[in-house]
Amino acid sequence: MHSKVGIGSDADVAALAELVADAERVTDAARAAQIHEVRVLAAAGRLAEQQSAGASERVKAREMALRSIAAELAGVFATTDRTLQRRIDEARDLVENYPATMDAWEAGRITRGHVRAIQDTGCVVPTEVRAEFERAAIERCEGETPNRVRDALVHLAERLHPRSFTERHEEAVAGRCVRVQAGPDGMSDLIATLPTVIAEGVVDRLTRQAREIIDARRHTEAGGSEGGAAAGDTDAAAVERADSTGSSFAGDTRTMDQVRADVFADLLLAGTPSLDPTADADGNGALGAIRAKVQVVVPALTLTGEDDGPAELVGRSPIDAATARELAGDNTAWDRLLTHPVTGTVLECDAYQPTAAMRRLLRARDRHCRFPGCRQPAIRCEIDHTHAASDGGPTHVGNLAHLCKRHHDVKHHTRWRVEQLPGGKLVWTSPTGRVYREDAPRPLVAFTPATESPPAKSESPPVKPESPPAGAESRPAGSSLLTASSARRSIQTGHDIPPF
Incomplete structure (x- = not known):
C-alpha cells in the first residue's frame, strides 16, 4: 500500500479549497x-x-x-x-x-x-x-x-x-540546410532544418542513447565498491577510481542535455559514441545500434493513395502523405486501428506480427500521459494499473493507462484519485473534490478524403457510445487508420508507393 502525503487533514483540504477559489477570482x-x-x-x-x-x-x-x-x-x-x-x-x-x-x-x-x-x-x-x-x-x-x-x-x-499539405511540403523540403550561428563564450548553435519526421527521429535516437549512458552511470554508482564513486570524491579521485575499476562512468555528472549534445557530436565526427556502456574488450558495443522510433497515424485512404491528406506525427505536427506511405511500406511493425465512424475513438488494434497486443492497443488509444493537461508521449510513459494491482486490480486494457513518471507518482503518493470508465475514459478527482474527465484522445487526422464535404454538425454533440454499434464490422470507408514505428535514420523520396 502506498502512503498518501501532501494534504494531511481536512483542514488542509479546506485551506487548499480557499486557495483554489482565490485563484479562480x-x-x-x-x-x-x-x-x-x-x-x-x-x-x-x-x-x-x-x-x-x-x-x-x-x-x-x-x-x-x-x-x-x-x-x-x-x-x-x-x-x-x-x-x-x-x-x-x-x-x-x-x-x-x-x-x-x-x-x-x-x-x-x-x-x-x-x-x-x-x-x-x-x-x-x-x-x-x-x-x-x-x-x-x-x-x-x-x-x-x-x-x-x-x-x-x-x-x-x-x-x-x-493548397494541399503535400504540395507545400514538397516546396519547403527544398529549403533543408545546416547552418552555424555563433554564440558567446566560445559556443555556437548548430541548426539543421529538416523534415519534421527526420528531426524527431534524430532527437529520439539521441535521447535513447543518452538514457542508456545515464542508466549505466546509475548502475555503476549503485555498485559501491564495484566501481561507484564514493561520497566526497573530487573529480580527480573519481577519475582515479574509474581507472582502477575499469568503469568509464564513475564520476560522470553530465545532464541529459549534455549527454545528448556529446553523443550528437560523437556521431557526426566519429560515427559512434565515445562512451558505450555495452562495450567490451572484444569491440564496439550495441549503443550505436539503437535506432530512432516515431509514431505516425495515417488514414487508410491516404495510405492507399486515394487521398493526399496529411498524416499525424503523434505529439508533434502533420507530415506529408508521401512520407507517411514510405514509413508504412518500409517498416514491419505497424498496426491497423479500427475507429468509431462518428466519435473517432479507437475501438480495436490488430497487428500483422506477433507482439504485445495489449501494450500496442494502449499506446494507440492513449497516445500521451492521461493526467489532465499532460501530453508526454505514450512511448515515454509508464503503464499504470488504475485500480492498483496490489489491491486486486486486473491487468486488462480497461484497468490500464499511460502515465508519465511525474504523474504516476502523483497518483500513488498524493490524495489525487482516478477511476477508469468503459472506453478508456479517466475521471480524476483532486484533493479538493474538483473532477476532471480525461477522454481517450481521438486521432487528429481526417477520416474522409479532402474532396468530400464533412457531415453537417448538430447543435449538440452526439453521445459517445461505449461500444461499437451492431454491424460495426461493415464500417464506413476511411474509418481505419494505420500507425507505424520507424527505425529509419533518413527518408529517401521519389520511390513508388509500396503495395499493401
Whole structure:
C-alpha cells in the first residue's frame, strides 16, 4: 500500500479549497484585464489608420502614425516601441478577424493560451472559411489545455487550406540546410532544418542513447565498491577510481542535455559514441545500434493513395502523405486501428506480427500521459494499473493507462484519485473534490478524403457510445487508420508507393 502525503487533514483540504477559489477570482480579473488591453491596442491601430487617411503616401503615413502612437504607449507598458507596434498589429488582427474567438474569451469559455493558439494556427486559413475554422477551433479548445489542443488546430487549419499539405511540403523540403550561428563564450548553435519526421527521429535516437549512458552511470554508482564513486570524491579521485575499476562512468555528472549534445557530436565526427556502456574488450558495443522510433497515424485512404491528406506525427505536427506511405511500406511493425465512424475513438488494434497486443492497443488509444493537461508521449510513459494491482486490480486494457513518471507518482503518493470508465475514459478527482474527465484522445487526422464535404454538425454533440454499434464490422470507408514505428535514420523520396 502506498502512503498518501501532501494534504494531511481536512483542514488542509479546506485551506487548499480557499486557495483554489482565490485563484479562480484572480483568473477572472486577469482575463478581463487582458481583453481590455487587447481592445485598447486594437483601437490604437485604428487611430493610426484614421490619422493617415487621405495622405498622399498613405502607407508611409500610416507607418509613421503607428510608430508615434506605439512610442507613446510604450512608456505606459514599459517596453520598446517596436514591441508595442507588433502587439498593436496582433491585437487588431485578433479583434477584427477573430470576433467569435474574442466572444468566447470574454465569456470565459477559453483562455488567453487558447486565443494565441487559434490566432497562430488560423493565419493560413482563407478569409472565406475563417468563421468555420473559428467555430470548430473554439469547440476543440473548450475543456482542453492550450498545449493539448494546438496539434488539433494545426490539422483543422491544414484541411481548410486552399493548397494541399503535400504540395507545400514538397516546396519547403527544398529549403533543408545546416547552418552555424555563433554564440558567446566560445559556443555556437548548430541548426539543421529538416523534415519534421527526420528531426524527431534524430532527437529520439539521441535521447535513447543518452538514457542508456545515464542508466549505466546509475548502475555503476549503485555498485559501491564495484566501481561507484564514493561520497566526497573530487573529480580527480573519481577519475582515479574509474581507472582502477575499469568503469568509464564513475564520476560522470553530465545532464541529459549534455549527454545528448556529446553523443550528437560523437556521431557526426566519429560515427559512434565515445562512451558505450555495452562495450567490451572484444569491440564496439550495441549503443550505436539503437535506432530512432516515431509514431505516425495515417488514414487508410491516404495510405492507399486515394487521398493526399496529411498524416499525424503523434505529439508533434502533420507530415506529408508521401512520407507517411514510405514509413508504412518500409517498416514491419505497424498496426491497423479500427475507429468509431462518428466519435473517432479507437475501438480495436490488430497487428500483422506477433507482439504485445495489449501494450500496442494502449499506446494507440492513449497516445500521451492521461493526467489532465499532460501530453508526454505514450512511448515515454509508464503503464499504470488504475485500480492498483496490489489491491486486486486486473491487468486488462480497461484497468490500464499511460502515465508519465511525474504523474504516476502523483497518483500513488498524493490524495489525487482516478477511476477508469468503459472506453478508456479517466475521471480524476483532486484533493479538493474538483473532477476532471480525461477522454481517450481521438486521432487528429481526417477520416474522409479532402474532396468530400464533412457531415453537417448538430447543435449538440452526439453521445459517445461505449461500444461499437451492431454491424460495426461493415464500417464506413476511411474509418481505419494505420500507425507505424520507424527505425529509419533518413527518408529517401521519389520511390513508388509500396503495395499493401
